[in-house]
Amino acid sequence: MTSSIGSLVHTHLDGDGPGSxxxxxxxxxxxxxxxxxxVDAGGQNVHVACLASALADRGHRVTVHTRRDDPDLPDTVPLRDGVDVHHVPAxxxxxxxxxxxxxxxxxxxxxxxxxxxxxxxxxxxxxxxMSGLTSLRAVGPLDLPLLHTYHALGTVKRRHQQLADTSPPQRIDHETDVGLGCDRVVATCxxxxxxxxxxxxxxDKVSVVPCGVxxxxxxxxxxxxxxxxxxxxLLQLGRLVPRKGAAVSIDALTRLPDTELLVVGGPPKDRLxxxxxxxRLRALAHRAGVGDxxxxxxxVSSRQVPALLRSSDVVLCPADYEPFGIVPLEAMACGRPVVASAVGGHLDxxxxxxxxxxxxxxxxxxLARAVADLLARPEVRAACGAxxxxxxxxxxxxxRVAAETEAAYCAVLDARHAVTEVV
Structure with a gap:
């Protein structure tokens, strides 16, 4: 009896078989x-790096294909054992x-x-x-199995940003094409x-697998x-773009005496x-009387983030919308309470x-009321952190996230194998 590819992978991971x-x-x-x-470096970068590493830990060989944005970058850079980053000329x-x-x-x-x-x-x-659109075109002549994670959807971005949305006008149509054309969508929430x-x-074409930490x-x-x-x-971490809500945090700070706000992200410190x-944010803070x-x-590098999170009493995630949001997970992993907007992945x-x-x-x-309540009760902060x-x-x-992602891979491979056997 012929074993499916998915079954072979599961056998390998139990240590009883070959292959990955x-x-x-x-x-x-x-x-x-x-x-x-x-501006364009945030949660997706972390997700891809950590997923690649976790898949390698489970015995797989991973190559990350990303666009070359510097002429001095080598064609291939080892990220760690089992993971290479390939810089694509485009x-x-x-x-x-x-x-x-x-x-x-x-x-x-x-x-x-x-x-x-x-x-x-x-x-x-x-x-x-765009990776989905590119991959859909690339796998077509080769009949390779394709799974896709959106990380953000154009419909949501357009709904919230309206005229401020700078996405190409074809984005939503392309996203639909990718969802219908790939073997499986891996949603995050x-x-x-x-x-x-x-x-x-x-x-029935969608698996929900969260981001990890x-x-x-x-x-x-x-x-x-x-x-x-x-x-x-208080600490706010992430890309410095208006939808992340740093202006809301600054406004809330005016209602919170004896409190500072640390904003982590943006360009290098010497180019802020x-x-x-x-x-814009500095001007808002000065007009509101909280510039100091x-x-x-x-x-900052990912290695610097945990110490910054641990330095805070409460971590703020007040985004207008958030497709998933890794920062709440990072804060909770560091034992810090989170006050977040009730949107997107935060709800999960x-x-x-x-x-x-x-x-x-x-x-x-x-936001200020929720933070003030937590600041006034250290025992509640500690309980939330734990x-x-x-x-x-x-x-x-x-x-766990890698195991669930791997299960989605195996389901697609098994389904393709079953079709091949029938044919």
Missing amino acids: LSVALVSEHASPLAVLGG GPPEPIPKDELLPHMHDFARHLTRVWRSGRPDVVHSHFW RDEMLELSRMGIPA DTELFTPRGPAAGRRTQRYR GEDPEVR RVHFTGG TVADPATGRLVPPRDPEA AGRRRVLRRYGWN
Whole structure:
């Protein structure tokens, strides 16, 4: 009797058989090697890097394909044992905003087809809609299995940003094509699954697998970074773009005496003054009379983040919308309570009141009330932090996320194998 590929993988992982998967992760703009906190460098970069590593830990061979944005980058960079990053020549080798990359995706797809024709991966997993479009074109001539994770949906972005949405006008149509054309969609939360159903993507074609967090790097144990200037510290971490809600945090700070706000992300510290969003936020803070209580660190490496999180009393995640949001997981893993907007992936990750509080988006008064309640009760903060750590260990460790992703790969491979056997 012929064994399916999925069954072989499961056998291997139990240590009783040969074989592992060759996995191609496609992440056109979000390199796992990028410094975090820039306009286009955030949660997706972390997700791709950690998923690749966790899949390698489970015995698979992983290559991440991302666009070359620097002429000095080598063709291939080892990320760790079992994971290589392949820099794809597509467009000029320089940084380009992701919303301007679509014209270069044809070259990206042609390059992938050439690469995969000479060394076929067992499975392709694309990340973000342009990677999905590119991968769909690249796998077509080769009949390779394709899974896709959106990370963000154009319908949601357009609904919230309206005229400020800089995505190409074809984005939503392309996202629908990717969802219908791939073998399986790997959604990150229940809210995304509902959005996909409105786009016409069949529910039985979607698996929900959350993003994860490195529970050994992000831990309550260890040093805390930076000297405080106030009794309490709030921290906001992530890309410095308006939808992340740093302006809401600054507004809330005016209602919170004896409290400072540490904003982590953006360009390097020595270039913060050049950044339009930093200038806007600083101006808001000064007009609100809290300029001396708002501090910007600039972009930091992932290794620096846990100590910064541990230095805070409460972590704020007040985004207008959030497709998933890794920061709440990182904060909970470090034993810190989270106050987040009740949107997107936050609805899955933040358990209110056990691990923090959920508040309406764009509501600085509600944000301030929730934070003030936590700051006034240290025993509640401690209980939320401990519950958050338990929740992350139970549900969001990368080994579990990788195992669930691997199960989706195996389901696709088994289904294809079954069709081949019937034929």
